[in-house]
Amino acid sequence: xxxxxSNATAIFGKEVRTEFRSRELLSSTIVFVLIVVVxxxxxxxxxxxxxxxxxxxxxxxxxLFASSLMxxxxxxxxxxxxxxxALRSSVSDTxxxxxxxxxxxxxxxxxxxxxxxxxxxxxxxxSFVAQFPGILLTFFVGSLGIATAGTAVAAISTQARMRELLxxxxxxxxxxxxxxxxxxxxxxxxxxxxxxxxxxxGFLAVFDVVFLxxxxxxxxxxxxx
Amino acid sequence: xxxxxxxxxxxxxxxxGAAYSSLLxxxxxxxxxxxxxxxxxxxxxxWAGLTAFSICFAANLLYVWKRKExxxxxxxxxxxxxxxxxxxxxxxxxxWAKPAWGIYWTWDARLTSTFILWLLxxxxxxLRTLVEEADRRALLSALxxxxxxxxxxxxxxxxxxxxxxxxxxxxxxxANSGLDTAMRPTFWLAVLAMHVxxxxxxxxxxxxxxxxxxxxxxxxxxxx
Amino acid sequence: MAAAAERxxxxxxxxxxxxxxxxxxxxxxxxxxxxGECVALAGRxxxxxxxxxxxxxxxxxxxxxxxxxxxxxxxxxxxxxxxAHATMVYDELSAEENLLFxxxxxxxxxxxxxxxxxxxxxGLTERKDSLVRTFSRGMRQRVAIARALLAEPDLLLFxxxxxxxxxEATDWLTEHxxxxxxxxxxxxxxxxxxxxxxxxxxxxxRLEAGTVVADTRSSATLQSIFSFAGG
Numbered sequence: 001x002x003x004x005x006s007n008a009t010a011i012f013g014k015e016v017r018t019e020f021r022s023r024e025l026l027s028s029t030i031v032f033v034l035i036v037v038v039x040x041x042x043x044x045x046x047x048x049x050x051x052x053x054x055x056x057x058x059x060x061x062x063x064l065f066a067s068s069l070m071x072x073x074x075x076x077x078x079x080x081x082x083x084x085x086a087l088r089s090s091v092s093d094t095x096x097x098x099x100x101x102x103x104x105x106x107x108x109x110x111x112x113x114x115x116x117x118x119x120x121x122x123x124x125x126x127s128f129v130a131q132f133p134g135i136l137l138t139f140f141v142g143s144l145g146i147a148t149a150g151t152a153v154a155a156i157s158t159q160a161r162m163r164e165l166l167x168x169x170x171x172x173x174x175x176x177x178x179x180x181x182x183x184x185x186x187x188x189x190x191x192x193x194x195x196x197x198x199x200x201x202g203f204l205a206v207f208d209v210v211f212l213x214x215x216x217x218x219x220x221x222x223x224x225x
Numbered sequence: 226x227x228x229x230x231x232x233x234x235x236x237x238x239x240x241x242g243a244a245y246s247s248l249l250x251x252x253x254x255x256x257x258x259x260x261x262x263x264x265x266x267x268x269x270x271x272w273a274g275l276t277a278f279s280i281c282f283a284a285n286l287l288y289v290w291k292r293k294e295x296x297x298x299x300x301x302x303x304x305x306x307x308x309x310x311x312x313x314x315x316x317x318x319x320x321w322a323k324p325a326w327g328i329y330w331t332w333d334a335r336l337t338s339t340f341i342l343w344l345l346x347x348x349x350x351x352l353r354t355l356v357e358e359a360d361r362r363a364l365l366s367a368l369x370x371x372x373x374x375x376x377x378x379x380x381x382x383x384x385x386x387x388x389x390x391x392x393x394x395x396x397x398x399x400a401n402s403g404l405d406t407a408m409r410p411t412f413w414l415a416v417l418a419m420h421v422x423x424x425x426x427x428x429x430x431x432x433x434x435x436x437x438x439x440x441x442x443x444x445x446x447x448x449x
Numbered sequence: 450m451a452a453a454a455e456r457x458x459x460x461x462x463x464x465x466x467x468x469x470x471x472x473x474x475x476x477x478x479x480x481x482x483x484x485g486e487c488v489a490l491a492g493r494x495x496x497x498x499x500x501x502x503x504x505x506x507x508x509x510x511x512x513x514x515x516x517x518x519x520x521x522x523x524x525x526x527x528x529x530x531x532x533a534h535a536t537m538v539y540d541e542l543s544a545e546e547n548l549l550f551x552x553x554x555x556x557x558x559x560x561x562x563x564x565x566x567x568x569x570x571x572g573l574t575e576r577k578d579s580l581v582r583t584f585s586r587g588m589r590q591r592v593a594i595a596r597a598l599l600a601e602p603d604l605l606l607f608x609x610x611x612x613x614x615x616x617e618a619t620d621w622l623t624e625h626x627x628x629x630x631x632x633x634x635x636x637x638x639x640x641x642x643x644x645x646x647x648x649x650x651x652x653x654x655r656l657e658a659g660t661v662v663a664d665t666r667s668s669a670t671l672q673s674i675f676s677f678a679g680g
Contacts, residue, residue, distance in 0.1 A: 003556065010553045018541045082535035085508050086596065089531065090554040152372060156365050160355040169351060170369060173344040174376050176337075177383035184387050199386070207379055214375060218368055221289055225509040358470040445471035 004099070007091045011100035019108065029070045029112050034119065036062040041123050055124045056186035060179055063113055064146065067175075068168035070108065071150040074101055075158040084223065094220040098151060102212075106140075106147035113139045131189040134196045138189070141204040142182040148211040149174045155222040177207055229428070236418075236425040243269070243418035246411040260324050267317040269415040270310045271339070273423040277307030278346065278374065280427070285370040288363055294438060297363035300370060301353065302430035304346050306423055311343045334385035341380045345373040359441070457484030457633055458520040458527055458603045460505060465514035467500050467659075474500040475511070475659040482637060482652075484520045487630045489650035490639040491675045497659040498639035499534075502606045505637060506531040518604070530597030533608045536589045537596065540582040544573050544592050547581060548599065555600045567595040572621075587618030594625065605629060607638035611646060623649065640675070647675060 019025055040058040044051045078084035087097050117135070121128050128135055150171055157167040185200035215222075247265040281303035288296035318336060319329040330336065349370055356362040460482040467475040475497045482488055490498050503509035504516060506529050518527045531537075538547045545564060552560040568574045571591040576584070581592055590610065597605065607626075611619045623645045630636055630649055640647050647653070653674040655663035663674050 007554055010550060014539070014542070014550050017546075018539065021541060081540065082533065082537050083539055085506075085531075085533070085535075086537035086551065087554070089506060089508060089529070090551055092526075149372070153369075156352070156369055159361060159365060160352060161357075162355050166352065166355060170348050173341050173348060174372060176341050177376070177379045180383040180387055203383065203386070210375060210379065211372070214372060218289065218371065221364060222368055224364070225503070360468070360470055442471055 003091075004093045004096050007093070007096035008099040008103070011087065011091075011097060012103050015100060015104035016107065019104070025070060025073060026108055026111060029066050029108065030115055032069060033062050033066045033112055033116050036065055037116065037120060037123070047125065051124060052126065052190055053187060055120070055126075056190055057179075057183040059116070059120055060142070060182045060186065062116075063109065063142075064172060064175055064179060065168075066112065067105075067109055067146045067150050068171050070112075071105060071154040071171070072164060072167060074105065074151060074154040076154075076163075079158070088223060094223055095216050097223070098155075098215050098219045102144070102147045102151045102215075105151055106143045109143040109147060110139055113143065126190050128190075131194050134189045134194075135186070137201060138182060138185045138204075141201055141208065142178055145178045145204055145207045145211065146175060148208060148215065149178075152211065152215050152219075152222065155219075178204065181207075229432075232425055232428070236422045239414075239418035239421050243411070243415040246414050250411060252407045260321065263317050263321050265411060265415040267314060267321060268412070269419040270313040270317070272416055273419040274307045274310035274314060276420060277303045277310060277423055277427065278342065278377075281307060281346075281370060282374040285367040285374070288367040289371070292360075292364075294359075294363070295435070297367065298431050298434035298438065299427075300363075300367060301350075302427045302434055304349055304370070305430055306426045308343065308346050308350070309426070310419070310423065311339060311346070314339055315343060332384070334381055337384045338377055338381040342377050345376065349373060359438075458518045458635060459484045459486075460604060460635065460637065461517045461519055462501075462504070463515045463517070465501075465504060465511045465516065467497075467504060467509065468512045473659050475504070478514070478656075478660055480654065480661055480664075481519075482635065484635055485633045487626075487636040487649055487651050488638070489647050489653045489671075489674075490637060490656065491653060492639075492656035496656040498656055499608055500659075501656065502531070502533070502608045502637065502639060505529070505604075506606055521603070527604060528600045528602040529604045529606060530600075530602035531606045531608075532590075532593050532597045532610050534612065536581070536593045538581055538589070538592050541580060543578045543580055544568065544584075544595075545577040547592060548595055551596050552599050557599055563599065567598060570598075571595045571625075586613045587615060587621075590614060590618065590622065594622075603635065605634050605636045605638075607636070609639055609641050611644065612641070619645070622646070647672065 037059065040062065044054060044058075075084065078087065088094060091097060114136075117128055120126075153167055153171045153174065157163045157170060160166055181200045181203045185197045185204075188195050188197045188200075243265070247262045281300050284296045284300035284303060287293075288300060315336075318339075322331070323329050349366055352369055353362055353366050356365055460480075462478050462480040465475050465478040466473070478497070478501065490501065492498050500509060504511050508531075521527055539550075542550065545568065548564040548567060549560055552564055557563050565574075568577050571594060573588065573591055573595070576588065581589060584592070594610075610622060614622065626636065626638070626646060627649055638646065638650070650671065652664070652666045653671045654661055655674045665671055665674060
């Protein structure tokens with residue numbers, strides 16, 4: 001257990017340090033989400049109350065699309081100098097590699113989402129300040145699920161052709177439950193009489209646990225040669 | 226050869242029998258008239274499709290564990306057959322829904338999970354076309370098949386909890402469910418027929434896959 | 450480095466088969482390497498050298514057959530250093546960061562001291578804070594070697610390590626290999642053609658179509674294995 005966690009932490013540290021040096025993944029993702037959200041807002045009358053019902057769904061859709069692009073480099077980067085082989089031969093449990101990448105991807109997604117929040121608030125005339133803890137929790141549990149399924153699918157798509165298109169095709173249907181649950185919870189938090197739908201949070205947590213377990217069981221086969 | 230022919234004959238006979246029963250023997254339905262008869266086709270195909278996908282899941286697990294080519298063949302056979310049955314479900318659903326509820330489609334638990342299921346297995350087949358090497362293809366699609374299958378109940382749960390409009394399940398629902406006893410024989414005949422037909426199709430498709438694998442192996446050996 | 454010399458392990462391939470689809474990269478490969486031997490692996494491209502090395506390193510799972518390490522103390526996994534075509538280090542990190550990172554993963558005790566020592570050994574102390582991206586091919590190879598040596602491996606595997614190196618770097622590498630050989634490390638290296646490095650070997654094995662076709666310890670025939678029908 002200890003080597004697993006310490007290996008995962010070390011790899012996570014490397015992922016984060018590498019990203020914060022260039023910030024290329026984060027910046028591209030943030031710009032992409034911004035563009036998508038702006039385009040979505042063109043399709044609605046953002047001043048109407050109705051739009052408050054649709055807006056969270058579109059926000060989460062934007063996050064989902066962003067994730068399917070953001071996950072592409074996850075394992076692709078490790079192919080350049082075959083550092084994946086170096087990782088595989090240095091860790092005692094391949095799950096450490098997955099844990100680290102999931103955590104890193106979840107972090108990057110979370111940062112993107114949090115940065116989008118003020119933009120979203122301005123565009124749709126909603127205030128999130130009071131509900132911020134709830135929103136943060138929702139973003140966290142949702143992003144963890146997206147990152148888990150995304151990392152698993154990225155490991156698969158990297159080994160196939162047409163991988164840029166294949167990743168979203170494989171990932172987006174899998175993430176349908178996250179889209180529904182996260183949207184519902186966010187709608188509740190954004191409504192004129194805000195409330196926290198704990199059922200939704202619980203559901204997202206279940207998704208996270210199920211997919212993490214599946215990766216724990218089958219992860220090493222995903223990276224096998 | 227004769228066995229397979231006989232099997233096919235039995236399957237087709239059952240399907241014809243079930244069709245006959247649905248159209249002519251089952252009694253009239255109180256509110257929906259003659260149209261309800263498509264229900265027998267719709268539900269039996271749905272169940273057969275789910276059974277096919279469940280076998281696919283088992284085959285995927287077996288492949289990851291044992292790495293025998295036959296499990297890969299079984300997996301793809303079940304996925305394709307399951308997909309065919311699910312397509313029938315998605316087509317017959319709206320045909321029934323429009324006259325019955327006034328709308329072709331609705332995003333409720335069952336329909337949505339069925340559609341996502343359909344999309345996931347289409348993706349499964351798409352993935353297979355994009356990996357050239359046979360062993361890689363088998364392993365990666367088996368792993369994706371596992372992820373896809375465990376996702377489906379979650380999708381179902383999500384939609385059922387938050388958006389549902391499917392009539393309270395007629396067969397497995399709560400207090401109001403229950404098929405009229407006169408309709409039951411037809412119903413179970415349809416379910417049996419579709420499952421036998423499904424089994425026949427899977428066996429045939431599996432045989433095709435084995436043959437394709439052999440031809441490929443011979444071709445490789447001939448080339449060098 | 451005295452500790453490494455005491456931990457001698459051999460390498461035993463038994464009926465190893467590796468199929469990629471219908472391509473047989475390795476077929477019925479049997480090879481026993483004694484502890485401390487320095488073996489040169491020869492063969493054309495596609496003969497299975499790289500696959501053999503990857504199976505030995507544990508990165509590639511053989512379709513059939515078994516791999517064992519005679520002489521290994523049972524409860525410890527073998528420490529293997531693998532230097533391949535690719536550098537297996539991160540371009541976006543510095544030389545020192547790379548080594549510290551892998552040292553942490555491998556659980557190397559007293560990381561910083563070990564890394565500093567290795568950097569000195571491979572002659573990269575001055576450039577330790579530069580990103581690997583800025584290095585020449587020869588320097589990258591040195592980082593790769595340092596990474597392979599982090600955990601004081603019992604077994605060293607080299608896959609055409611001199612590819613793309615200038616003569617000066619090749620000489621340095623040869624000397625380095627000689628030093629490890631003399632310290633008793635078991636070495637298996639795949640080489641392309643005769644070279645100074647080949648002269649280090651105490652044994653040469655030739656692969657063809659995934660199986661062993663020649664195997665000699667005699668210094669007379671050793672070099673000829675490399676020129677066997679096509680180099």
